[in-house]
Amino acid sequence: MVGNRPYHLGTMPEGHTIHHLAGRYRQAFGGGVVRAESPQGRFAAGARQIDGRVLQETDAHGKHLLLGFDDDRWLHVHLGIYGKCAFGPAPAPAPTGAVRLRLSNAEEYADLRGPNTCELLDPAEKKALHARLGPDPLRADADPELAWRRIGRSRTSIGVLLMDQSVVAGVGNIYRAEALFREGVDPARPGRDLTRGQWTAIWADLVALMADGVRVGRIDTVRPEHTPEAMGRPPRVDDHGGEVYVYRRAGMPCFLCGGEVRTGVLAGRNLFWCPGCQTA
DNA sequence: GTGATATGAGAAT
DNA sequence: TTCTCCTATCACT
Numbered sequence: 001m002v003g004n005r006p007y008h009l010g011t012m013p014e015g016h017t018i019h020h021l022a023g024r025y026r027q028a029f030g031g032g033v034v035r036a037e038s039p040q041g042r043f044a045a046g047a048r049q050i051d052g053r054v055l056q057e058t059d060a061h062g063k064h065l066l067l068g069f070d071d072d073r074w075l076h077v078h079l080g081i082y083g084k085c086a087f088g089p090a091p092a093p094a095p096t097g098a099v100r101l102r103l104s105n106a107e108e109y110a111d112l113r114g115p116n117t118c119e120l121l122d123p124a125e126k127k128a129l130h131a132r133l134g135p136d137p138l139r140a141d142a143d144p145e146l147a148w149r150r151i152g153r154s155r156t157s158i159g160v161l162l163m164d165q166s167v168v169a170g171v172g173n174i175y176r177a178e179a180l181f182r183e184g185v186d187p188a189r190p191g192r193d194l195t196r197g198q199w200t201a202i203w204a205d206l207v208a209l210m211a212d213g214v215r216v217g218r219i220d221t222v223r224p225e226h227t228p229e230a231m232g233r234p235p236r237v238d239d240h241g242g243e244v245y246v247y248r249r250a251g252m253p254c255f256l257c258g259g260e261v262r263t264g265v266l267a268g269r270n271l272f273w274c275p276g277c278q279t280a
Numbered sequence: 281g282t283g284a285t286a287t288g289a290g291a292a293t
Numbered sequence: 294t295t296c297t298c299c300t301a302t303c304a305c306t
Contacts, residue, residue: 079299080298080299080300081299081300082298082299082300082301083299083300084300084301097300097301098299098300098301100299113299113300113301114299114300114301115299115300116298116299117299267294268294268295
């Protein structure tokens with residue numbers, strides 16, 4: 001949004017949120033001098049380093065946000081589960097809560113709260129970060145073949161592989177669950193048992209779904225025939241964003257087969273899937 | 281006021 | 294596999 005009201009991004013920080021934020025920071029601060037401060041104090045030294053510099057470019061790879069300043073240093077932010085960014089019009093009000101970093105100029109301000117990572121990188125460190133991340137469905141330079149080389153020979157389940165940021169970057173718990181549902185793939189299937197065609201379809205789906213997420217600012221994964229309007233069902237009411245097939249729908253009927261959506265813990269993360277539909 | 285909870289990820293065991 | 298860190302929110306006492 002480009003508005004006059006503060007707004008929050010990152011209720012679901014998967015890759016789409018980060019790419020959206022990169023664009024938002026560029027729109028607000030790109031090409032100009034930025035004021036930086038750390039009201040909370042935990043990034044005071046870093047903020048001093050940024051303060052008064054020009055934001056030259058922004059970048060995003062998976063869930064990592066990178067803001068490039070005119071001293072050749074990059075602010076590296078990872079939101080983790082809790083991190084959030086809030087933008088608003090100048091003048092910035094007194095900060096509320098734990099604001100790790102506030103950037104501002106004459107028009108806007110942006111508050112960063114609760115990031116997992118907030119640090120400055122030199123170009124070599126930024127390069128190393130890219131090197132340890134897999135292809136990102138939202139990046140033009142992404143090569144899904146690199147991911148397939150890992151997946152196609154792995155005994156690890158595709159449900160776990162999709163969450164491994166060194167295999168595919170930017171996919172989180174929601175896109176993982178939804179892409180596998182949409183392609184009818186059992187999350188427990190070992191990567192090497194997938195066909196290349198299945199991987200191609202999953203990748204294409206991630207590219208489309210996540211690009212949509214960047215545009216809309218939330219995760220909607222249901223096809224037109226499964227929207228609340230099309231099915232005459234009530235819309236999703238919780239605060240987890242858009243319309244989805246299985247994510248956090250445990251015990252509820254599958255929109256396709258009517259069976260119960262299941263949940264379980266896989267590699268320490270909640271997994272949601274429909275046993276009736278995900279058999280491939 | 282307290283506790284549970286969440287989308288992540290790295291380190292420790 | 295379990296711990297630990299980051300923070301806000303909401304349902305409970």
